[in-house]
Amino acid sequence: MPRYALKVEYQGAPFAGWQRQKDQPSVQEAIETALARLEPREHRINAAGRTDAGVHALAQVAHCDLMRDWDPFRLMEALNHHLKPLPVAVLDCAPVADDWHARFSARERRYLFRVLPRRAPATFARGQVWQIGHALDIGAMREGARHLIGHHDFTTFRASICQAASPVKTLDEITITQVEGLSGAEIHFRLRARSFLHNQVRSIVGTLERVGAGAWEPDAVRRALIACERAACGPVAPPDGLYLAGVAYPDDPFA
Amino acid sequence: MPRYALKVEYQGAPFAGWQRQKDQPSVQEAIETALARLEPREHRINAAGRTDAGVHALAQVAHCDLMRDWDPFRLMEALNHHLKPLPVAVLDCAPVADDWHARFSARERRYLFRVLPRRAPATFARGQVWQIGHALDIGAMREGARHLIGHHDFTTFRASICQAASPVKTLDEITITQVEGLSGAEIHFRLRARSFLHNQVRSIVGTLERVGAGAWEPDAVRRALIACERAACGPVAPPDGLYLAGVAYPDDPFA
Structure with missing residues (x-):
């Protein structure tokens, strides 16, 4: 499965933080839901930093595994389309190695x-x-x-x-x-x-x-x-x- | 009646523009309503520029006539208190001459x-x-x-x-x-x-x-x-x- 790194900008106010939670909106869930619109199944993504409730990001980095080979620009456009109207935007996408990890590879x-x-x-x-x-x-x-x-x-x-x-x-x-x-x-x-x-x-x-x-x-x-x-x-x-x-x-x- | 110049910042999106209108929210009306909380009566204020619907201001200037002599800082604080939660803020107040006009005195x-x-x-x-x-x-x-x-x-x-x-x-x-x-x-x-x-x-x-x-x-x-x-x-x-x-x-x- 090709792995992609995502650079993500978001306003923190509407979310209970980055991390997926029961019964509360999270940035992770928003992006996973958008991914499911592209490739219908359950997605789990990882981020470099689990921002708390209300904390913003100018350039959070996460990674996801997809079935198809996506052109990075088209992947960005498709995710942004499905993220609307939430204040979450994918600024960039890039293919990465299978063992690349948004959190553990970060320096x-x-x-x-x-x-x-x-x-x-x-x-x-x-x-x-x-x-x-x-x-x-x-x-x-x-x-x-x-x-x-x-x-x-x-x-x-x-x-x-x-x-x-x-x-x-x-x-x-x-x-x-x-x-x-x-x-x-x-x-x-x-x-x-x-x-x-x-x-x-x-x-x-x-x-x-x-x-x-x-x-x-x-x-x-x-x-x-x-x-x-x-x-x-x-x-x-x-x-x-x-x-x-x-x-x-x-x-x-x-x- | 002492006249005051007001320096005003606002987001344009929630308003049909600066100018008071029937049945539509305006910045002018918001400030006049706040003034009426300080001195209960009908207020009419004038601005340097009548911004259109959706247009913002970093430093619009308006003037108002009041009955009492207000300390400029206290007037600013009181207006901001009554303007909440609208995205309109009075940044500064200053006493001006009776013939000073926010629009006609502007250069x-x-x-x-x-x-x-x-x-x-x-x-x-x-x-x-x-x-x-x-x-x-x-x-x-x-x-x-x-x-x-x-x-x-x-x-x-x-x-x-x-x-x-x-x-x-x-x-x-x-x-x-x-x-x-x-x-x-x-x-x-x-x-x-x-x-x-x-x-x-x-x-x-x-x-x-x-x-x-x-x-x-x-x-x-x-x-x-x-x-x-x-x-x-x-x-x-x-x-x-x-x-x-x-x-x-x-x-x-x-x-």
Whole structure:
């Protein structure tokens, strides 16, 4: 059976997350249902990252096994046709080897977290940003974030329900920038690692927000990290601002 | 009665346009209804530009007359409270002179038109861009746009229902750039003039799109302009991509 990698964009709000669930809409189910319109049978697809309820993706990667040899462009068009009107779009399809796996072959995940600091309610980006009513000190947040880069025990920044075998991860990048958006200046957090713990990005962003607001000293991030206990974490940021922004593979199937 | 200028952001999709209408929702009515929650009576407000059905605003400007002296920040907060959950937000309020008029005092209007050229359906920007399935040649569109800059009879680019006294306008700027958005590269058209004719921006963008797609030569824009007849215009672009981006006054009330 030919295997295909799919690059997928979606809004998180209408879904209980990526993963198929009983009685709740999921992105996985939406795509599997579209696949069943092309090749009628039960489909099971795998994704690089199981995004939580409300979390968005700019470039989630999944793979599926099909019976027919599909032209990648026609496969993309057919899936998008059947996904309408859901806010899920297949951006690219590519044939991959039988042993290629969207999750296990991945070497790096990138996340984007958007914060809109303004009083007036978001109109265009509603549900697509974390809106806060105060300004954020980017310099202070960068100083706090510096402590998290590298190989650490991230127990503080891990959901209690996290199923990862170990809380030790290597965080390769946290970049914090101000970006001019349609609705004014946004703060963008970009995080990059081989893999992340459950709620790690939202826990880190929520903690750095406290630093940006002036409630925490930048050094408090270091102390929270070395405490290695969940209670030392700042408030967890809401899912609205979080996007799975990309997944890297040794051989990029979409290159 | 103290007069206030309001800077307003809104999504166009849920409304039949800015202007109050019988039996159809309008942005004007939404704001007048919110004002009536603050000072119960009938309110009538004026705006710098009467945006059409489906057209968005990043910074529409309107003015209202109130009985009480309102602190501008509290007025903004109160209006936003009563505007929820509509996708309309007051970004700023400022006291202005009794003879200041949002429409007649304005010296310049700026519009943004967003085009998303990609095959996969828009998810995050759905209804907020004009999505087209093919690439656009920016160089060719700039060459075509050059003919429209300056003082011209814009009859070709004017809706037949346009009520302006004269079709002669001065177009000060058309800037066409590629901008990286959340969903990939967008093409942004930015137009600036003292005032515009009805449907002028959408008529110009729709015509330039034909040039960008290779269906029209850039010089055909010049010939369309000098033809001075509506039939010479290209297809009118849909409202989804159009934003009233700003209004300039001799004395910026929000400065």
